[in-house]
Amino acid sequence: MSSVEFIATEGFRFEYTRIAATQSGGPEILMLHEGLGCVAQWRDFPTRLAQATGRGVIAYSRLGHGRSSPPHGARGADYHFEEATRWLPQLLRGWGVHRPLLFGHSDGATIALLYAALHPDEVAAVVAIAPHVKVENATLDGLVRAREAFQSSGLRAKLAPYHDDVDSVFWSWNRTWLDPAFRDWNIEALLPAIRAPVLAMQGELDEYATLDQIESIGRRVADAEIVALTGCRHAPHRDQPQLVLEATTRLLARLGQREGDCGHALAPR
Numbered sequence: 001m002s003s004v005e006f007i008a009t010e011g012f013r014f015e016y017t018r019i020a021a022t023q024s025g026g027p028e029i030l031m032l033h034e035g036l037g038c039v040a041q042w043r044d045f046p047t048r049l050a051q052a053t054g055r056g057v058i059a060y061s062r063l064g065h066g067r068s069s070p071p072h073g074a075r076g077a078d079y080h081f082e083e084a085t086r087w088l089p090q091l092l093r094g095w096g097v098h099r100p101l102l103f104g105h106s107d108g109a110t111i112a113l114l115y116a117a118l119h120p121d122e123v124a125a126v127v128a129i130a131p132h133v134k135v136e137n138a139t140l141d142g143l144v145r146a147r148e149a150f151q152s153s154g155l156r157a158k159l160a161p162y163h164d165d166v167d168s169v170f171w172s173w174n175r176t177w178l179d180p181a182f183r184d185w186n187i188e189a190l191l192p193a194i195r196a197p198v199l200a201m202q203g204e205l206d207e208y209a210t211l212d213q214i215e216s217i218g219r220r221v222a223d224a225e226i227v228a229l230t231g232c233r234h235a236p237h238r239d240q241p242q243l244v245l246e247a248t249t250r251l252l253a254r255l256g257q258r259e260g261d262c263g264h265a266l267a268p269r
């Protein structure tokens with residue numbers, strides 16, 4: 001992976017890595033990590049994505065994750081919306097990125113979908129890997145298992161090298177999702193506002209959700225392709241990276257055919 005840099009906004013520093021495009025034209029790819037993720041946890045996937053697509057790729061860590069600044073105060077239940085409406089627009093301006101392809105995993109996929117719904121003219125496409133659009137019983141069961149693993153099965157030691165404050169990262173994520181007040185969290189009503197093409201991929205063995213997550217996207221987004229991956233869990237880009245790379249490359253090729261590769265997404269027919 002390219003070296004890590006920092007970008008500042010509102011007095012906070014966000015770590016990021018940026019890989020230059022090898023082909024001209026087309027949207028840059030912005031990667032949005034999972035609830036316990038950060039730049040480093042993408043491992044070599046940003047490089048592989050850049051090599052497979054020829055596009056420039058940026059991956060960054062949200063506040064409190066990786067080496068980014070800690071947030072002021074506790075995470076709110078609306079943190080997906082805050083990322084999509086406050087931080088992501090500022091970061092895109094800071095990087096000089098216009099109409100990116102948003103590539104998100106889990107929480108990052110949710111943020112990508114929200115940004116595309118709330119800024120429908122400012123996104124070329126979305127790749128949503130294991131997205132969450134509502135809370136399911138399977139989600140809560142997975143979070144309880146994660147809590148037990150963090151407390152007694154080595155998950156804390158596994159995550160600690162990636163974050164300056166691993167306890168804050170884990171507990172702010174886990175407690176938010178397990179809060180009874182969060183049980184009714186749902187973004188399905190916003191999905192029809194998305195005009196950009198969406199590729200939603202999920203493993204059939206996802207330990208945090210059922211396939212109704214991507215099926216819901218398929219029912220509500222005008223231009224949506226949903227892909228269920230057999231033998232795959234919550235992280236398809238790690239379990240079956242080649243399939244994810246191939247599907248993303250096909251999406252970009254379709255964008256190029258529809259737009260003349262000028263990077264301006266057309267409204268779905």
